[in-house]
Amino acid sequence: MTFTKTTEQSSKYEHLEKMSVQELLSNINQEDKTVPYAVEKALPQIETLVAEIVVKMKLGGRLFYIGAGTSGRLGVVDASECPPTFGVPFDLVNGIIAGGDKAIRRAVENAEDNATQAWIDLQEHDINENDVVVGIAASGTTPYVIGGLKACNENNISTGSISCNAGSPLSQTAKFPIEVIVGPEFVTGSSRMKAGTAQKLVLNMISTASMIQLGKVKGNKMVDMQLSNSKLVDRGVKMIMGEIPVSYEEAAELLKKYGSVRKAVDNYNGQ
Known part of the structure; x- marks a missing residue:
């Protein structure tokens, strides 16, 4: 399969700087509306990964997200919301971002290009065969993420991925790949937009469905939530x-x- 980065293809909208605010907002909204339908097409892939996560967690395993830039930040956000929402330990779902926690607020130069650092970062958490590591990269080409999953595969650790291009190197590396094909962005190459929205939706599904399967919700209520305010x-x-x-x-x-x-x-x- 020929790999093409649709997330990097030119926007179908021209002369954005000449649009009114109303036109900008309307067109962005039109593009955003397509994202849930792209996610819907990936539901079978998401289901397979969630099933693996639940099996591993019942064995005492944990879930790790690894990513760089926007993708890494989205993983950190999803992981950080699990303890207050579901009352689970803070180390059950973990978000690791290239460049470390300082990269959450400010980009760290060249951090995503280091293909060996993710495995080093994971080892700090005593990663083991009961855990699942999900690499997040809209492009599907981020060396930090791909290198991390390759090392996990070599150490018999289950791997998943979330990307927004078909047939990417990341998907070919992960044992349980998820591809949400959202197409070109409104601003060419700005994958924090539709691709980021798609990743957020998928992360919501992964963590929420996994926690429900583990008995952390009763009826439709967060009965184990932390009473923090x-x-x-x-x-x-x-x-x-x-x-x-x-x-x-x-x-x-x-x-x-x-x-x-x-x-x-x-x-x-x-x-």
Whole structure:
């Protein structure tokens, strides 16, 4: 298969600087509307990767995202939101970005071109055969990500990928590749736009579906969420009231006593 970077092809829109704000926003929105349909075509690939992640996590494994630039930042965001949302340990889902944490805010020159650094970064987390490593790269050509997955493959660690070009070197490296083909960007080559949106949607699916499969959601509620602010405490109290016949004040006391919605409800039902 011939590899073509559709994410780098010229935008189908010309003379952007001559467009009004309304025209710019309308055209960007038109392009954005195509992204969920591109994700839909990749659902079978996403399902296969999620199934592998769940199997590995049930064996005590963890999930790692590795990426550079926008892709790396998206992985860090998804990983960082799992503990507060699902009440899981902070090291269950991990985001690693080329150049280290300082690269989250500011680009680190040439970090993505180092093909050996990702494996070094992963080894700091005592990576092992129960873990799954997902490489994220819109282009599908980032050396940092590809090098990391190659090293994982050599060490019998399950690998997945999320890219936005068909038949990329990254997809050929990953055991469980996901390709979301979004086409040329509104601003030529600006893969933080449609490609970034696609990656975010897929990451939402991977982490959410995996956590639900692991029992971290009951009904449709985040019963294990961390109660880190007043909004979440109020939500937790109302979730308890929806499960057991208690007043707001009684639910608040149960939540304070047991520390989570799940434990509050389980202990009440056990009385």
